[in-house]
Each structure stands twice: as C-alpha cells, then as structure tokens.
Amino acid sequence: MHARVPRRALSKKVKVMEELDWLSIKSGLLDMARKRGAEVARIGDPALLEQAEPGLRPSELLTNVKSMIVLGGAAPRAAEWESTRVEVMETVGTADRMTALGSAVARHIEETYGYYAMNVPTATDQDDKAFLDFKSAAIAAGAGTASLAGPVLDKDHGFLYLTVILTTMPLPADGPLEESACPAPQCLDMWEEQGTTPCMSVCPIDDGGCLGGEINEGLVINRRYDAERCRDRVYHYWTPGYQAALERALDEPDARKRKMILYGSFFTRTMWSITYSGVSQGQCFECIRACPVGSEQRALR
Amino acid sequence: MTTVAGDVEQTDPADLEVVTNAIKQVGIDAGSTLVGVAAADAFNEYVPEGHRPADFLPGAQSVVVCASLGPTNAAWQSPNRRLMEITGYDFRENVSSIVVAEYIEQKHGYLAMQAPALPTSGQQPPLSMMLSAVLAGLGTRSIAANIILNPTYGLMFFAAAITTMRLTPDHQLEENVCPARSCVRMYEMEGKTPCMAVCPADEGGCLDATIEDGKITSSFFDRERCSTRAMNFGIRGHIKQVEILTGIDDADERRELIYSDDFRRNMSSIGRYKESVSQCFECMRVCPVGRYRRKLK
Amino acid sequence: MSSRFGTTSTSVTRPTERGEINGFHVVDPDLYDRYRHEVVALTNSYQVDINEFLPDDGTRKRGLSDAEIAERLGIDIRDVTEIRVVSEHDEYPIEEYEASARFKDAAAESYFEGGVKNLYKGNPPPTRR
Numbered sequence: 267m268h269a270r271v272p273r274r275a276l277s278k279k280v281k282v283m284e285e286l287d288w289l290s291i292k293s294g295l296l297d298m299a300r301k302r303g304a305e306v307a308r309i310g311d312p313a314l315l316e317q318a319e320p321g322l323r324p325s326e327l328l329t330n331v332k333s334m335i336v337l338g339g340a341a342p343r344a345a346e347w348e349s350t351r352v353e354v355m356e357t358v359g360t361a362d363r364m365t366a367l368g369s370a371v372a373r374h375i376e377e378t379y380g381y382y383a384m385n386v387p388t389a390t391d392q393d394d395k396a397f398l399d400f401k402s403a404a405i406a407a408g409a410g411t412a413s414l415a416g417p418v419l420d421k422d423h424g425f426l427y428l429t430v431i432l433t434t435m436p437l438p439a440d441g442p443l444e445e446s447a448c449p450a451p452q453c454l455d456m457w458e459e460q461g462t463t464p465c466m467s468v469c470p471i472d473d474g475g476c477l478g479g480e481i482n483e484g485l486v487i488n489r490r491y492d493a494e495r496c497r498d499r500v501y502h503y504w505t506p507g508y509q510a511a512l513e514r515a516l517d518e519p520d521a522r523k524r525k526m527i528l529y530g531s532f533f534t535r536t537m538w539s540i541t542y543s544g545v546s547q548g549q550c551f552e553c554i555r556a557c558p559v560g561s562e563q564r565a566l567r
Numbered sequence: 568m569t570t571v572a573g574d575v576e577q578t579d580p581a582d583l584e585v586v587t588n589a590i591k592q593v594g595i596d597a598g599s600t601l602v603g604v605a606a607a608d609a610f611n612e613y614v615p616e617g618h619r620p621a622d623f624l625p626g627a628q629s630v631v632v633c634a635s636l637g638p639t640n641a642a643w644q645s646p647n648r649r650l651m652e653i654t655g656y657d658f659r660e661n662v663s664s665i666v667v668a669e670y671i672e673q674k675h676g677y678l679a680m681q682a683p684a685l686p687t688s689g690q691q692p693p694l695s696m697m698l699s700a701v702l703a704g705l706g707t708r709s710i711a712a713n714i715i716l717n718p719t720y721g722l723m724f725f726a727a728a729i730t731t732m733r734l735t736p737d738h739q740l741e742e743n744v745c746p747a748r749s750c751v752r753m754y755e756m757e758g759k760t761p762c763m764a765v766c767p768a769d770e771g772g773c774l775d776a777t778i779e780d781g782k783i784t785s786s787f788f789d790r791e792r793c794s795t796r797a798m799n800f801g802i803r804g805h806i807k808q809v810e811i812l813t814g815i816d817d818a819d820e821r822r823e824l825i826y827s828d829d830f831r832r833n834m835s836s837i838g839r840y841k842e843s844v845s846q847c848f849e850c851m852r853v854c855p856v857g858r859y860r861r862k863l864k
Numbered sequence: 865m866s867s868r869f870g871t872t873s874t875s876v877t878r879p880t881e882r883g884e885i886n887g888f889h890v891v892d893p894d895l896y897d898r899y900r901h902e903v904v905a906l907t908n909s910y911q912v913d914i915n916e917f918l919p920d921d922g923t924r925k926r927g928l929s930d931a932e933i934a935e936r937l938g939i940d941i942r943d944v945t946e947i948r949v950v951s952e953h954d955e956y957p958i959e960e961y962e963a964s965a966r967f968k969d970a971a972a973e974s975y976f977e978g979g980v981k982n983l984y985k986g987n988p989p990p991t992r993r
Contacts, residue, residue: 343668343669343672343678343679343680343681344672344678344679345624345668345672345678345679345680345729345730345731346680348624348625348678349623349624349625349680350622350623350625351622351623351683351693351879351884352879352884352885353683353687353693353884354623354680354683354693356687357683357685357687357693358665358680358681358683358685360665503886510888511888512809514888515809515813516813520893521814522893523890523893524810524813524814525810525893525950525954526890526891526892526893526896526946526950527890528806528809528810528813529806529810529949529950529952529953529954530889530890530891530946530949530950531688531689531886531889531945531946531949532886532887532888532889533806534689534802534806534949534953535687535688535886537802537805537806537837538685538686538687538802540837541801541802541837541840542685542840545685546685566672566676566677566678566731567676567677567678567731567732612920613916613926614926615926615928615929615931615932616929616931617882617883617884617929617931618929646972646976648968648969648971648972687886688883688886688930688945688948688949689945689948689949689952690908690909690949690952691908691948698916701916707915707916707917708914708915708916708917713911713914713915739916743915743917753980757984759984761980761983764980764983764984764989764991765971765974765975765983765991766967766971766991770992771963771967771992772967782917783915783917783918784918785912785913785918786911786912786913786914786915787910787911787912787913788910788911788912789909789910790908790909790910790911791909791910791952791955791956792955792956792960792964794952795956795960795961795963795964796964796967796968799961799964799965799968803953803961804958804961806953807953807957807958807961808958811958829961847964847968849967849968849971849972849975849991852971852972852975853975853980853983855980
C-alpha cells in the first residue's frame with residue numbers, strides 16, 4: 267500500500283486509478299518538466315541515499331518516499347560564460363527557475379495523482395547543512411555524474427542547477443549512469459601532458475585554490491577539495507562575506523575605520539547580494555568556465 | 568542605421584527587420600509592455616570604458632531593452648502612500664530580457680545575456696538601464712530624478728539583453744518627452760515644474776532645472792538625497808543602523824535600536840525586496856506624462 | 865585580454881586596476897577625508913546636465929568612472945572606489961531617512977488634497993510643513 271493523500275482530501279481533479287501505468291505517468295511528468303525548462307529530467311531511487319549521514323536521508327523529509335525526481339536546468343547563457351567580467355555571472359543567475367519548476371511538478375503530482383510530493387528546499391537547514399544531498403540524488407538518478415571540480419555534470423550540458431522532488435508515488439527509477447562525464451577526453455590529454463586538468467589548473471589547492479586530485483586509468487582518484495575556501499568564493503558577497511566584514515568592523519576600535527568598513531564597497535555589495543539573492547546564487551564559476559564538458563553548447567557566435 | 572563595427576554576418580536588411588521584430592515579440596510575449604533595440608556602440612558617446620555593452624560581452628552588437636510598468640493604477644490612487652513602498656512588482660522586464668537572451672542563443676546561435684544591472688559597486692550598476700532605454704527609443708530623460716519617461720506610459724522599468732547578434736536598432740526619440748506642455752506653462756508662471764515644486768533641491772529636495780523655449784537647458788539631481796527617499800528602508804538604512812550599533816556600549820540602548828520598527832522595516836525591505844524596489848514616487852505622482860492612463864473606474 | 869573578437873583595450877591591466885573587482889579593501893580614513901569632496905564632485909552622486917538632449921559642446925556632462933577619477937586625482941583606483949561608495953552612504957545622516965518619510969507623507973497628502981495646484985499653495989507649501 268503506497269502512502270497517499272487521504273481519499274477524502276482529494277480534489278475532483280484527482281484521478282482515481284485502478285491500474286496505473288507508471289511508465290506513462292513517469293514519461294508524462296518528465297516531459298512536462300522538460301517543456302517547462304528542464305534540460306535533464308530523471309527518476310532516482312531514494313533508497314540509494316539512505317546510507318547518507320542522518321539528516322540528509324530522503325525518508326527523513328518524506329515518510330514512505332518512493333521516488334526522487336531530479337531536474338537539471340537554468341544553466342547560465344553561453345554569453346555569460348564568455349563575458350570577461352565576473353560581475354555578470356555573479357548577478358544574473360536564474361537558479362530560482364528550478365525551484366519554481368520543482369514546486370510546479372510537486373503540486374501537479376499531488377493534485378493530479380493524489381500522492382504526496384514535495385520540492386526539497388535548496389536553502390540550507392541549521393548548521394548550514396542541506397536538507398538533501400542534491401549531488402548524490404542527481405548521481406543516483408543518472409541526472410549527471412560526479413566531477414573533480416565538484417558540481418554534477420551532464421555530459422551534454424555540463425553544469426546545471428538542480429532541483430529534487432520527493433514523492434510517495436512509485437515511479438520506475440532510472441539508474442546511475444555507467445559512464446562519467448568527468449574526466450573529459452580533453453582533461454585526460456591535459457593530465458597526460460601537464461599533470462593537471464583545466465579545473466585544477468585554474469584553482470589549484472596547493473596554490474591558494476580549492477581543487478586537487480589525480481587521474482588514474484581514466485578515473486579521478488585522491489580528490490582534494492577545500493570546501494571552506496570554495497564556499498567563500500561561491501558566496502563571496504553573500505552571507506559569509508557579510509559576516510566576515512561585520513566581524514572585522516566589530517573588532518575595529520576606531521570609529522572612523524569602522525565606517526570605512528561598513529560603508530565600503532564590500533559590505534555594501536554583500537547587502538545587495540543578500541537582497542537580490544535569487545540572482546546571486548553562485549559567485550564563482552571559474553572551475554566550470556574552464557571545464558570542457560558541455561562547452562560545445564556554448565560555442566555560439 | 569548606426570554603423571556597427573566587427574566581423575559580423577552580412578544579413579539582408581529586410582530580413583533583419585523581420586528577425587528583429589520577431590525577437591521583440593518574444594519579449595512582449597514574455598510580459599514586457601514595450602521592447603526596443605539599441606546599437607551597442609551607441610553607448611560609447613555617453614558612458615566611459617568599463618560601462619559599455621562590449622565591456623561585458625566582447626563583440627556585442629545590440630542591446631534589446633525590455634520595459635514594463637510598475638505599480639498598478641490603483642496603487643497610485645491609494646491614500647496610503649506607504650502602500651507604494653511595498654506594493655510589489657512582477658519584474659516582468661527582467662523575465663523578458665532573460666527569455667529574449669535565451670531565444671537568441673537557441674534560435675539564432677548568437678551569444679546573448681541579460682545585461683548586468685544590479686549595482687555591484689555602491690550605487691553604480693555595471694550597465695545603465697536608463698541609458699539603454701534612451702538609446703533604444705523607449706523614452707527620454709526627465710527633470711524628475713532623471714527618470715526615463717515613455718511618451719505614452721510615463722514611468723517604466725527596464726531590463727536588457729546584450730547580444731552579438733546584429734539587429735535593426737531603434738534610435739533615440741527625436742523629441743524630449745520632458746517637459747510636458749503643462750509643465751512648461753507651469754514653469755513660466757511659477758518658475759518650477761510640478762516635480763520641481765514637490766521636491767525642490769533648494770529647499771531640501773532633489774530636483775532643479777531651467778527651461779528655455781520649452782526645452783531643458785540645465786538640470787540638477789541629488790541622487791544621494793533621492794536614495795534616502797527611494798530606498799527609505801533597506802540596504803542603506805540597515806548599514807547605517809549597524810554602524811550605529813557598533814558604536815553603542817550600552818546594552819539597553821542597543822536593544823532599543825535592534826527592536827525598533829525602523830530596524831524591522833529595514834530587514835523586511837531587504838527580505839522582501841521584490842515588494843520594496845522603489846519607495847518614493849512623489850515626483851512621478853505629479854508628473855503629467857502618462858498620468859491620464861491611471862484614471863480608471 | 866584576447867578573445868575571439870580580438871584584443872580589447874584592457875589587454876595590459878588587471879581587473880583590480882580597471883576597477884572591475886571590489887574584494888575587501890578598506891580606505892584609510894585620512895585619505896577619505898582628504899579626497900572625499902573632490903571624488904564626490906566627479907561621480908554620479910550629484911547629476912548635473914546629463915540629459916541626452918543637451919548639446920555635446922561641453923554643455924552635456926557625465927559622471928566619471930573610478931578609473932577616470934583615479935587618473936585625474938592620481939590616487940589608487942581601489943581607494944577611489946571606496947571613497948566613492950563610503951561617501952554615497954555618508955552624504956546624508958540617518959536623520960535624513962526620517963525626514964524623507966515625513967516628506968513623502970506631506971507630498972502625498974498635498975496631492976490627494978488638491979492635486980498639482982496644491983503644491984504651490986501656502987507658505988510654507990504643503991510639502992514643507
């Protein structure tokens with residue numbers, strides 16, 4: 267017996283089905299998502315994430331969860347990757363579209379089929395922990411594969427923003443992909459020639475950056491990642507930046523210098539980013555800018 | 568047509584106009600009220616290096632400017648003027664500019680991005696949406712806070728997409744929308760236009776200008792004072808309150824500030840930014856341009 | 865910097881030198897005090913004669929970029945940026961925000977009482993009571 271919205275709560279629009287063609291339903295849902303902007307739409311088995319640390323398991327968000335719908339999309343425009351000004355990528359993000367899409371899909375499932383569905387929040391919970399490991403969900407669903415740089419990469423589109431809908435509806439799961447997009451052939455060549463890859467070259471952990479690792483027999487091994495430094499770059503002018511500048515101001519005994527810090531461009535900029543956080547999600551893309559996966563999509567005139 | 572430099576594809580001018588109009592329609596269909604096109608190099612005359620379209624997208628040829636209306640007409644009529652401070656916009660021009668950019672990339676294979684307009688250096692936006700609107704023929708700069716007035720709609724809000732695609736550009740309007748005829752008459756009688764009367768720079772306000780033969784011959788706008796009005800609650804107020812807080816030693820005094828209504832309103836405006844974009848409309852309230860459209864049943 | 869579209873005029877400088885990156889830079893308060901008014905006069909804080917219909921014979925003006933101001937005053941561009949941004953906040957005290965709210969109350973009330981004509985009535989006029 268699958269967990270459902272109580273029959274008495276169903277609206278007239280809910281279809282009461284005796285026999286459910288799950289494949290058709292799955293196909294319809296994923297098509298709907300693609301038509302509304304998802305570049306990638308896959309189903310994952312939430313059981314694959316049940317070994318995650320407590321607090322990050324799908325069943326802790328939705329009891330009797332049966333499926334994860336993982337959608338990827340809202341990638342930056344090709345022109346944004348080409349821009350020589352980092353302020354562009356820092357301020358024109360459209361990641362919010364995936365949140366809106368996820369909510370629409372969740373609502374559609376509940377109203378049409380009568381199963382519970384939720385769009386997992388992309389903001390963080392207490393202790394700045396995610397509600398769900400989106401990357402693991404995407405990998406489990408085959409919505410991309412892991413990368414040395416960090417983001418899940420789709421072999422055609424490269425970096426995409428993700429949203430995950432958890433539902434009690436039992437949809438046939440797609441599995442993890444068998445072939446990884448990372449390392450790309452160009453990265454293998456670069457590793458052979460120079461002992462590094464584009465992402466490690468632009469952000470080397472042993473030289474003030476965030477990434478390190480090796481490639482052995484076509485696989486990434488011994489990956490090193492400075493999460494704190496990366497966070498300070500991705501959220502450069504956001505809450506972490508605000509906190510850092512505020513701390514510096516509070517520690518400054520000279521009132522004039524405090525004013526220079528608080529009225530200055532950095533603190534002001536963190537306020538704008540916090541205010542317009544919808545477009546400021548992600549303020550460092552340099553590892554992915556260098557990444558060849560999906561770069562063919564960006565080769566426009 | 569403005570001469571456009573660069574290694575660009577030669578396109579039949581007749582086709583180019585059709586293609587340009589189709590792109591404009593995409594912006595309209597996405598929710599904009601008006602869409603215009605400015606040639607990228609038209610910016611060079613008005614802004615310094617670092618603030619031109621090609622500074623953000625090398626090889627930029629065109630800037631597609633989307634315009635939409637702000638508060639609804641009912642909001643203008645509300646006797647509670649604070650309603651306009653948090654009335655909420657739908658930001659359709661922003662959505663349109665992104666839809667246009669994606670359409671150009673997907674359909675025509677040219678690079679296109681939403682123009683970066685969010686201030687990244689104090690009050691300074693990377694690319695001026697006001698200038699973009701002027702160059703795209705969507706309006707002209709007015710005495711009232713240098714707001715760009717469309718001849719039909721008056722006050723509008725603008726966003727843009729920069730692209731390497733060469734499009735048929737629109738041009739600046741030939742006649743300045745401001746001052747309106749009634750404003751010229753008022754200036755001749757009173758020495759001020761309505762906007763200058765409501766917010767005179769020489770009496771604690773933001774605006775001043777001279778008009779000769781019905782044309783603006785000089786203008787003055789105090790942007791920083793205007794900011795205290797148009798951004799009454801939000802980022803700037805919060806920063807000032809934080810500065811004050813860091814200088815208060817007395818815990819009770821700090822508490823009083825932290826729990827004050829002003830502090831709450833500043834945070835609320837930051838959190839609900841979409842509803843708090845603009846917080847002073849007094850110069851626009853008295854502006855005759857487009858005002859007749861606000862009278863409904 | 866080179867691109868597919870050829871070398872740009874910014875080929876020999878770093879973004880920080882062009883004023884394109886903020887990062888965390890704090891200007892010395894003494895430098896701020898010394899250059900504040902000169903910098904503000906050159907920026908867009910007070911916009912004089914910028915209307916596009918004004919003739920380009922010296923009549924029409926514009927604010928200068930941080931790079932232009934740095935070159936003119938002979939100070940580091942990052943200090944120019946900080947002086948400009950700090951002064952944007954510093955031109956008016958927090959009391960001005962209260963005055964702004966009261967101004968808006970008066971202006972809206974005046975309009976709803978008697979429209980545009982009401983703005984010219986009385987001494988002081990409604991918006992300054």
